[in-house]
Amino acid sequence: MAANEQESKSLWHHAWDSLISDRTTVIAMSIVLIYSVVALLSTTGLIVSDWSKEVGPSYAPPSSEFLFGLDIFGRSVFAKTIKATEIAMSVGLVTGVLTVLIGVTLGSLAGYYGGKVDEVLVWFYTTVSSVPGIMLLISIAFIVGKGILAVYLSLGLTSWTGLFRLIRGEFIRHKDREYVQAATAIGGGDFRKIFKHILPNVFHIVIINFSLQFQFAIKSEVILSYLGLGVQGVPSWGTMINDAKLELARGNWWQLAAATAAMMVVVLAFNILGDSLRDALDPKLKGK
Amino acid sequence: MSLTSYVLRRLFYVIPVILGVCFLIFMIFNVVSPDPTISMLGKHATKAQVLELREALGLNEPLYVQYFDIVKSAFTFDFGRSWSTKQEIFEMIKQGAIPSMTITFPAFFLSFLISVSISLFVAFYRGTFLDKATVFVCVALMSISSLVYILVGQWFFAFKLGLFEISGYEEGFPEVVPYVLLPIIIIIILGVGPDVRFYRTVMLDEIYQDYVRTARSKGLSERKIMFKHVLKNAMVSIITYVVLRIPFLILGSLLIESFFGIPGLGGITLKAVNSSDFPVIKAMAVLSAIATIVFNVITDVLYVVVDPRVKLN
Amino acid sequence: MAEKILDVKDLVVEFRTDRGTITAVNGVNFEVYKGQTLGIVGESGSGKSVTALSIMRLIPNPPGRVAAGEILYRGQNVLDIPLDEMRSIRGNKIAMIFQEPMTSLNPVFTVGNQIEEVLELHQKELSKQQRAEKAIEMLKLVGIPSPEKRVEEYPHQLSGGMRQRVMIAMSLACEPDILIADEPTTALDVTIQAQILELMKKLQTEMGMGIIMITHDLGVVAETCDDVAVMYCGQIVEQSDVKTLFGNPKHPYTKGLIESIPSFDSTTGGAKGRLPTIEGMVPSLFELPAGCNFQNRCAFATEKCKGPHGEPKLESVSPGQMVRCFHPLS
Numbered sequence: 001m002a003a004n005e006q007e008s009k010s011l012w013h014h015a016w017d018s019l020i021s022d023r024t025t026v027i028a029m030s031i032v033l034i035y036s037v038v039a040l041l042s043t044t045g046l047i048v049s050d051w052s053k054e055v056g057p058s059y060a061p062p063s064s065e066f067l068f069g070l071d072i073f074g075r076s077v078f079a080k081t082i083k084a085t086e087i088a089m090s091v092g093l094v095t096g097v098l099t100v101l102i103g104v105t106l107g108s109l110a111g112y113y114g115g116k117v118d119e120v121l122v123w124f125y126t127t128v129s130s131v132p133g134i135m136l137l138i139s140i141a142f143i144v145g146k147g148i149l150a151v152y153l154s155l156g157l158t159s160w161t162g163l164f165r166l167i168r169g170e171f172i173r174h175k176d177r178e179y180v181q182a183a184t185a186i187g188g189g190d191f192r193k194i195f196k197h198i199l200p201n202v203f204h205i206v207i208i209n210f211s212l213q214f215q216f217a218i219k220s221e222v223i224l225s226y227l228g229l230g231v232q233g234v235p236s237w238g239t240m241i242n243d244a245k246l247e248l249a250r251g252n253w254w255q256l257a258a259a260t261a262a263m264m265v266v267v268l269a270f271n272i273l274g275d276s277l278r279d280a281l282d283p284k285l286k287g288k
Numbered sequence: 289m290s291l292t293s294y295v296l297r298r299l300f301y302v303i304p305v306i307l308g309v310c311f312l313i314f315m316i317f318n319v320v321s322p323d324p325t326i327s328m329l330g331k332h333a334t335k336a337q338v339l340e341l342r343e344a345l346g347l348n349e350p351l352y353v354q355y356f357d358i359v360k361s362a363f364t365f366d367f368g369r370s371w372s373t374k375q376e377i378f379e380m381i382k383q384g385a386i387p388s389m390t391i392t393f394p395a396f397f398l399s400f401l402i403s404v405s406i407s408l409f410v411a412f413y414r415g416t417f418l419d420k421a422t423v424f425v426c427v428a429l430m431s432i433s434s435l436v437y438i439l440v441g442q443w444f445f446a447f448k449l450g451l452f453e454i455s456g457y458e459e460g461f462p463e464v465v466p467y468v469l470l471p472i473i474i475i476i477i478l479g480v481g482p483d484v485r486f487y488r489t490v491m492l493d494e495i496y497q498d499y500v501r502t503a504r505s506k507g508l509s510e511r512k513i514m515f516k517h518v519l520k521n522a523m524v525s526i527i528t529y530v531v532l533r534i535p536f537l538i539l540g541s542l543l544i545e546s547f548f549g550i551p552g553l554g555g556i557t558l559k560a561v562n563s564s565d566f567p568v569i570k571a572m573a574v575l576s577a578i579a580t581i582v583f584n585v586i587t588d589v590l591y592v593v594v595d596p597r598v599k600l601n
Numbered sequence: 602m603a604e605k606i607l608d609v610k611d612l613v614v615e616f617r618t619d620r621g622t623i624t625a626v627n628g629v630n631f632e633v634y635k636g637q638t639l640g641i642v643g644e645s646g647s648g649k650s651v652t653a654l655s656i657m658r659l660i661p662n663p664p665g666r667v668a669a670g671e672i673l674y675r676g677q678n679v680l681d682i683p684l685d686e687m688r689s690i691r692g693n694k695i696a697m698i699f700q701e702p703m704t705s706l707n708p709v710f711t712v713g714n715q716i717e718e719v720l721e722l723h724q725k726e727l728s729k730q731q732r733a734e735k736a737i738e739m740l741k742l743v744g745i746p747s748p749e750k751r752v753e754e755y756p757h758q759l760s761g762g763m764r765q766r767v768m769i770a771m772s773l774a775c776e777p778d779i780l781i782a783d784e785p786t787t788a789l790d791v792t793i794q795a796q797i798l799e800l801m802k803k804l805q806t807e808m809g810m811g812i813i814m815i816t817h818d819l820g821v822v823a824e825t826c827d828d829v830a831v832m833y834c835g836q837i838v839e840q841s842d843v844k845t846l847f848g849n850p851k852h853p854y855t856k857g858l859i860e861s862i863p864s865f866d867s868t869t870g871g872a873k874g875r876l877p878t879i880e881g882m883v884p885s886l887f888e889l890p891a892g893c894n895f896q897n898r899c900a901f902a903t904e905k906c907k908g909p910h911g912e913p914k915l916e917s918v919s920p921g922q923m924v925r926c927f928h929p930l931s
Binding site: 124128143215223242263264267271275 | 305308430434435443557576
C-alpha cells in the first residue's frame with residue numbers, strides 16, 4: 001500500500017511537471033485563475049457592484065468613455081460582462097460538483113458491487129441517457145421554475161452520465177487488483193476500499209471530467225437563457241447574447257461581442273486545460 | 289450465437305429501458321410538475337374551472353392510469369391531441385419531420401464528409417504546424433456559443449449581405465433552398481470542431497498500432513496505409529459515433545429551427561415548452577428517447593458487423 | 602563462402618528526446634550471407650531492434666535518424682535511395698516479422714487479403730486469381746492446416762502461433778533475400794516457439810534467404826544461428842560464429858549471458874542449485890560511463906576499463922572472433 005501511495009504521488013507530481021512545462025497550459029491555467037478571482041471579487045461586491053447604474057445614453061457605442069459601450073438602459077456593458085463572470089463561474093462550479101457527486105457515487109457503487117446493484121444503476125443510466133439532454137434540461141428547468149437554481153439543477157442532474165460510465169469502468173478494472181485484495185486481507189471494509197483505495201487511483205478521470213463539465217455548463221447557460229429558463233435579474237453572458245437578438249438588427253453589436261469574447265476565452269482555456277490534463281494524467285483516455 | 293438472436297436479445301433489453309424512460313417522463317410531468325391548468329387558465333380562474341379543465345385533460349385519473357397512458361403511447365405512437373392547438377400530435381410530428389430532416393440530413397452528410405476529410409489530412413500531417421493549428425481552430429470554434437453563430441450568421445449573411453432568406457420556409461425543391469442553406473452551413477460549422485477532434489484522435493490511435501508498422505514493412509506507401517489500413521480501422525469507431533447522431537437528425541435542432549422559423553419538430557417542441565403544452569413535450573421526449581434507444585441497438589449491431597473482432601456472447 | 606547480401610558499415614542511429622540526444626546504435630558493423638542466419642543478441646535497449654528497423658528504414662523520424670554509416674544491400678546503400686525505391690525493396694527483397702503476432706496483423710482484413718496485398722505490390726504480373734492461389738499456397742507452406750478455409754479468416758480467429766505463421770507466410774510471399782525476424786518467438790509458448798524456429802530453418806533451406814534473428818534469448822541463437830553479434834548499449838561487444846561464441850566466449854558479458862541460460866551447461870550451476878545472473882543494471886544511454894560501458898557489472902574490471910584509455914575497440918582475438926574488451930577472457 002505504501003508503494004502504491006508512493007506511485008500515485010509521483011504520478012501526480014509528474015503530471016504537474018508536464019502541465020507547467022507547457023506554455024499553452026500555463027496560459028490556460030492563468031486565465032481560469034483570473035476569471036475565478038474576478039468572479040470572487042464581484043461576488044463579494046468589491047468590484048462592479050454598481051453595474052446596474054445608468055451611466056449614459058441608451059445604446060451608446062464603444063468609446064474612450066464607455067469601453068464596451070452601453071446597453072438599452074444605459075448601463076456599462078463592460079461592467080455587465082465582468083459581473084456576468086460570477087454567474088458563469090458559479091454555474092460551472094456548482095454543476096461540476098453536482099456531476100462529480102452523482103457520477104462518482106453511482107459509478108463506484110455500480111462498478112464495485114456489480115451484480116444486481118450494477119444492473120439497476122446501469123438501467124437507470126441507460127434510461128436517463130436515452131432521453132436527449134436538451135429535453136431533460138427543459139423538463140427540469142420547467143419544474144424548478146426560472147432562475148439560477150433551475151440552471152444549476154438541470155445541468156447538474158443531466159450531465160453525470162458520462163462520468164458514471166467512466167468511473168464504473170475503472171472500478172470494474174480496479175476492484176480485483178492486488179492492492180484491493182490486500183486491503184481486503186487486512187480487513188478493510190467496502191467503504192474504506194472504495195474511498196481510500198480505489199477512488200484515489202481513478203481520481204484523475206474526475207479532474208479531467210470536471211474541467212470539461214465546467215466549460216460545457218458555461219456554454220449551456222446561454223441556451224437555457226435563450227429558452228427563457230436562465231438567470232433573472234443579474235447579468236449573465238447568456239442573457240447578454242440573448243439580448244443581441246433584437247440589438248443586432250439595429251447595428252448594436254457590442255453587447256454580443258463582449259459577452260462572446262469573455263465566454264470564448266474562458267471556455268477555450270477550460271478546453272485546453274481539459275486536454276492537457278488528459279494528456280498528462282491518462283494518455284489512454286484520449287478520444288473516449 | 290447468430291446475429292438474429294443477438295438482435296432479438298438486444299431488442300428485448302430495450303423494453304425495461306422504454307418503461308424507465310416513460311416513468312421518468314411521468315414523474316416529471318404528471319407528478320412533480322406544477323399544475324399546468326394554472327398557467328393555462330391564468331391566476332383568476334375559479335376552482336370549478338380548474339377542476340373542469342383537469343377532468344378534461346385527464347389529470348384526475350389515478351396516477352397508474354396516467355403512467356400506463358404514456359407507456360401505451362410509446363408503443364402505439366398515439367399521443368393524443370395538443371392542448372393548445374387541439375391537433376392530433378402524431379400528425380403534427382409527421383408534418384414537422386420533413387422540414388427538420390430537410391435541414392439535418394444534408395448537414396449530417398456534408399459535415400461527415402468534411403470532418404473525415406479534414407481529419408485524414410491532419411492525421412497524415414500529424415505533429416506539423418498545420419495539424420496543431422487545425423486542432424486549435426477546432427477547439428476555438430467549439431468555444432463560441434452556438435447561439436452566436438446563429439445570431440451573427442443570420443444578421444450578417446442573411447440580413448446585411450442578403451445572401452440567404454432571413455427566416456421562413458417554403459415547400460418544394462428549388463424554393464426551399466434559400467431558406468435552408470444558412471441553417472445547414474451553421475450546423476456544419478457547429479459540428480466540425482468536435483468531429484474533427486474526435487476523428488483525428490481515433491486515427492492517431494490507429495497510426496501508432498503495430499499493424500501499421502507491418503504495413504510499412506510490406507512496402508506500402510503512407511497514403512495507402514492511411515486510406516486503406518488506418519481508415520478502415522478508424523471507421524469502426526467513427527461509425528458508432530455517427531450513427532448515434534441520427535436520432536438528433538430526426539428531432540431537428542431546437543435553436544436553429546426557432547431562429548430561422550422552420551416549421552420542424554424542434555420548433556414544435558419549443559412552442560410547446562413556451563405554452564406548457566405537456567402532451568406535445570411528452571410525445572417529443574418519448575419519441576426522441578425511443579429513437580435514441582433504437583439507434584443504440586443499431587450501433588451495437590453495426591459494431592458486430594463492421595468489426596470482425598467483436599464476438600457475440 | 603556464401604554470397605554476401607547485406608553489409609552494414611559503421612551504423613549510427615540517434616534519437617532526440619526531451620532529455621537530450623541518445624545514440625541508440627553506435628558504430629555497428631555486420632554482414633549477412635545468403636542462406637545463413639545472423640543472430641543479434643542483447644537485452645532490451647541494447648539497440649538490436651533499432652538496428653533491424655534502420656535496415657528497413659523504418660526508424661520513426663522524428664525522433665530517430667540514422668546519423669552515420671552505410672547499409673549496403675547487394676552493394677547499394679539503401680540509406681541513399683529514394684523512398685519509393687526503398688518501398689519496392691521492403692516486403693519484396695527485405696522482409697520483416699515482428700514480436701507481437703497478436704497486434705502486427707491488421708484486425709479488420711482477412712489473412713488472405715493481407716498476404717495478397719504484398720503480392721499486389723511487388724508482383725504486379727499476377728492476376729487476382731493467381732494472388733489468391735499464391736496466398737493459399739503460402740499458408741500451406743508455413744504449415745497452416747486447411748489453408749483454403751483460413752485465408753477467409755480474420756487474425757483474431759487464429760492462435761498466436763498461427764498468426765506468427767501467417768506473418769512468416771506474408772513476409773516470404775515475394776521470396777525475399779533477407780528476412781529480419783525481430784524477437785519472432787518471444788510472445789509465444791515454449792512449444793510453439795520451437796515449432797516456429799523449426800519452420801524458419803526449414804524455409805531457409807528451401808528458399809535460401811539470409812536471416813537476421815533479433816533476440817534476447819541465447820537459446821534461440823544456439824538453435825538457429827550461424828553467426829552471432831552480441832550488443833550492449835548500442836555497440837557490438839562480441840562477434841563470431843555461433844560455435845566459438847558458446848564454446849569460448851571472450852567478453853565477460855557474453856559469458857554472463859551464456860551462464861544465465863538455464864540448463865544450457867550442467868557444469869555451471871545446476872547441481873549447486875543457483876543460476877548465475879549478471880549483477881547490476883544496464884547503464885542509461887543518457888549517462889554512459891567513460892571507458893567500457895560494461896565496467897559497472899564486470900567482475901574483471903580494472904582501472905583501465907574506467908576510461909583513461911578511452912573506450913575499448915572491437916578487435917580481433919582469433920580468426921573470425923572479435924571482442925570489445927580490454928581484458929578478453931582466455
